Amino acid sequence: MKLPVYLKVDLTTQAVEQMPISEEYFRLYVGGKSLAARLLLDLTEEGLDPLCPEAVCIINTGPLTGTGAPSTSRFNMTFKNVMTGGIGTSNCGGQLGVMLRRCGYDGLILTGRAEGPTVLEITDGEVSFRDGSELWGLDMEQTQQALPEHYGKLVIGPAGEHLVRYASAGSGERMAGRCGGGAVLGSKNLKAVIAYGTGEIPVARPEKFRRYVKRWINFTRKHPMTGDALPRYGSAGLVNKANATHSLPTHNFKYGHFDKADAVSGETMAETALTRNAGCVSCPIRCERRVKVENKEVKGPEYETLGLFGPNMDSDDLQAVLKLNYTCDLLGLDTISCAATIAFAMELKERGMADFGVEFGKVSELPRVVEQIAHREGIYSELANGSKWMSEKYGGGEFAIHSKGLELASYEPRRSVGMGLGYATSNRGGCHLNGGYVALLESIGVLMTDAQTTRSKAELTVFLQNSLESVSSAGCCLFSAQTFVPAIFFKLGPTHPVTRMVGGALAHMGPGVRLLLAASRLLRINTFYYVPHVEGLRLASGLPMYMGPFMEWGDRTFNLERLYNLREGLGGESDSLPGRLTREPQDPKRPDTVVRLDEMLPKYYAVRGWSDKGVPTEKRLRRLKIR
Amino acid sequence: MKVLVKYRGELARLAGRESEEMEASRVDEVLRQIKARYGAQAFKEAGRMLITVDRQSVTLLQNRRTPLKEGCTVAFLPVCGGG
Numbered sequence: 041m042k043l044p045v046y047l048k049v050d051l052t053t054q055a056v057e058q059m060p061i062s063e064e065y066f067r068l069y070v071g072g073k074s075l076a077a078r079l080l081l082d083l084t085e086e087g088l089d090p091l092c093p094e095a096v097c098i099i100n101t102g103p104l105t106g107t108g109a110p111s112t113s114r115f116n117m118t119f120k121n122v123m124t125g126g127i128g129t130s131n132c133g134g135q136l137g138v139m140l141r142r143c144g145y146d147g148l149i150l151t152g153r154a155e156g157p158t159v160l161e162i163t164d165g166e167v168s169f170r171d172g173s174e175l176w177g178l179d180m181e182q183t184q185q186a187l188p189e190h191y192g193k194l195v196i197g198p199a200g201e202h203l204v205r206y207a208s209a210g211s212g213e214r215m216a217g218r219c220g221g222g223a224v225l226g227s228k229n230l231k232a233v234i235a236y237g238t239g240e241i242p243v244a245r246p247e248k249f250r251r252y253v254k255r256w257i258n259f260t261r262k263h264p265m266t267g268d269a270l271p272r273y274g275s276a277g278l279v280n281k282a283n284a285t286h287s288l289p290t291h292n293f294k295y296g297h298f299d300k301a302d303a304v305s306g307e308t309m310a311e312t313a314l315t316r317n318a319g320c321v322s323c324p325i326r327c328e329r330r331v332k333v334e335n336k337e338v339k340g341p342e343y344e345t346l347g348l349f350g351p352n353m354d355s356d357d358l359q360a361v362l363k364l365n366y367t368c369d370l371l372g373l374d375t376i377s378c379a380a381t382i383a384f385a386m387e388l389k390e391r392g393m394a395d396f397g398v399e400f401g402k403v404s405e406l407p408r409v410v411e412q413i414a415h416r417e418g419i420y421s422e423l424a425n426g427s428k429w430m431s432e433k434y435g436g437g438e439f440a441i442h443s444k445g446l447e448l449a450s451y452e453p454r455r456s457v458g459m460g461l462g463y464a465t466s467n468r469g470g471c472h473l474n475g476g477y478v479a480l481l482e483s484i485g486v487l488m489t490d491a492q493t494t495r496s497k498a499e500l501t502v503f504l505q506n507s508l509e510s511v512s513s514a515g516c517c518l519f520s521a522q523t524f525v526p527a528i529f530f531k532l533g534p535t536h537p538v539t540r541m542v543g544g545a546l547a548h549m550g551p552g553v554r555l556l557l558a559a560s561r562l563l564r565i566n567t568f569y570y571v572p573h574v575e576g577l578r579l580a581s582g583l584p585m586y587m588g589p590f591m592e593w594g595d596r597t598f599n600l601e602r603l604y605n606l607r608e609g610l611g612g613e614s615d616s617l618p619g620r621l622t623r624e625p626q627d628p629k630r631p632d633t634v635v636r637l638d639e640m641l642p643k644y645y646a647v648r649g650w651s652d653k654g655v656p657t658e659k660r661l662r663r664l665k666i667r
Numbered sequence: 668m669k670v671l672v673k674y675r676g677e678l679a680r681l682a683g684r685e686s687e688e689m690e691a692s693r694v695d696e697v698l699r700q701i702k703a704r705y706g707a708q709a710f711k712e713a714g715r716m717l718i719t720v721d722r723q724s725v726t727l728l729q730n731r732r733t734p735l736k737e738g739c740t741v742a743f744l745p746v747c748g749g750g
């Protein structure tokens with residue numbers, strides 16, 4: 041079993057040191073966001089400013105990164121969340137993770153602050169610091185073009201340089217979008233990290249792994265979701281779907297349905313703007329949309345961006361969304377937080393509480409606004425702080441759509457109440473993925489359980505949160521987890537009686553899921569058709585990884601992140617949503633169209649084995665071997 | 668009842684059109700007419716799509732038994748995913 045080796049880099053002193061990971065940590069935390077959460081807890085003091093020199097940023101990989109298994113070009117960034125003050129993580133595609141591993145490193149631990157703009161370069165075993173002054177001020181695309189070809193890169197744009205709280209970092213055209221990782225790198229004067237390696241990526245059982253990967257790729261290609269729907273429409277295909285179930289945020293989450301949504305849907309994009317689809321390295325799914333913006337072929341928007349720059353601003357202008365998406369990518373801005381903050385400012389204006397020159401339905405001027413946000417120009421510097429900060433200054437906390445300070449993604453939780461619970465409990469703030477993405481089983485997937493009932497939602501949320509933690513930490517793209525829903529249901533369709541029956545039954549599966557979670561340790565089998573990732577991880581890492589330990593590992597990771605949040609002052613009181621979502625029914629005639637967090641949270645804490653204040657008990661932590 | 672039926676994705680290809688008018692009073696009648704006009708494969712494809720009536724998912728209404736009103740729009744959309 042090969043243990044991971046990390047590289048510790050102090051940007052202040054330019055001291056570099058190898059840091060082998062102990063076998064104990066490898067067995068418990070494996071890699072990716074899981075191991076990074078452990079290291080962040082160990083290596084940082086409580087209460088640090090996320091943008092101070094002592095803050096730590098971990099860029100790491102999982103055992104599957106770069107192995108050729110499906111959708112495994114991924115690496116992870118972990119740091120103190122600039123938006124929430126809790127844990128910040130972001131899973132990103134691109135070549136950097138693969139190249140780092142080819143250099144013989146499984147992760148980087150960055151601390152300190154370089155004296156001036158810097159590029160950190162790792163070439164096989166060599167580490168050097170280049171002057172990055174000439175790159176400072178360049179956008180993401182220009183920066184990457186100015187750096188050597190064939191390298192894996194992670195760069196920031198002007199937004200990161202200006203410490204916009206939701207600045208992203210990018211690798212190729214993939215983004216580590218959420219939580220402000222770009223600002224963290226900017227605060228360290230680190231314009232780019234680049235790596236080029238020629239070594240082999242170690243796999244514990246190469247022959248078996250190679251055969252297994254072949255099967256796994258075939259399975260991914262044949263599954264209707266990863267083999268057809270995602271390649272054909274990308275995540276953009278969800279616009280019409282979410283609209284049809286009233287879970288498409290509209291007018292700053294006031295409504296969940298937009299009459300003109302079809303104009304910004306994945307289908308319309310495919311018919312009018314798509315040039316081709318593309319994908320990350322070693323990914324058979326190829327979900328990326330290539331579209332034309334002002335005669336240039338660029339990466340198209342994901343569903344979240346379409347929803348939040350479209351209907352959530354009362355806009356049906358597809359070209360404007362394409363342009364805004366591209367502009368945000370160039371500047372290094374998280375499209376979700378950026379769009380949601382602008383929508384909040386639109387509502388402030390509508391109510392006469394503040395005027396940032398932005399209005400619902402008027403999006404043609406927004407690229408200029410976005411530029412000003414990225415450069416923190418004038419009043420737009422305030423929008424660069426996010427909607428929570430803005431609501432603290434101007435009021436409107438009821439309709440500032442965030443949790444813990446991070447803006448919600450484009451799923452209206454009043455028509456997907458389990459997703460509401462997920463948003464509220466997600467460790468990184470209002471994130472659908474860290475929240476378990478229960479919307480997939482309630483309002484936007486093929487298997488649709490009752491979206492309004494709170495029954496079984498706590499159990500489903502915990503189960504999915506844990507599973508996604510492990511998939512991400514293994515080094516995989518979370519889209520690859522969409523094969524969790526068996527192909528048969530896509531073949532039957534959402535209106536087929538069998539699909540409806542199984543969807544309906546999910547709301548009664550709480551006790552079963554709870555039992556599964558409690559007994560997960562005993563599940564020492566791997567089933568290819570449910571989560572192929574587990575066996576792949578076992579063969580690649582040499583760890584005794586089976587379904588049960590895989591789920592327990594996700595549970596351990598989620599608890600560890602929670603411990604970090606608690607240490608930084610985010611406890612049960614921060615498991616919340618704005619009043620608009622918990623008190624104002626989306627449909628005034630249906631009182632059940634609110635997120636009943638007060639009903640779900642106590643159950644959720646109980647399923648997690650936490651106290652009624654949302655604190656993991658000692659017993660729970662010992663069981664998970666965190667203590 | 669005269670309704671507008673819209674096809675997306677593979678179904679549009681099989682039907683050779685993006686929309687047409689039909690006489691139908693329930694969603695399952697539309698499905699039956701698709702089978703009669705475009706064959707079993709189109710019917711199968713239509714059955715596994717997301718069906719909306721005036722942009723509302725029929726899963727929130729009465730599924731395939733959802734009644735149709737004069738002039739309403741029935742759309743067949745691909746089931747998608749994301750994250």
Ligand code: SF4
Pocket residue numbers: 111112113133318319320323324325326327328517518519520
């Ligand atoms: S599914 Fe899409 S985002 Fe994920 S690895 Fe593949 S191409 Fe990249």
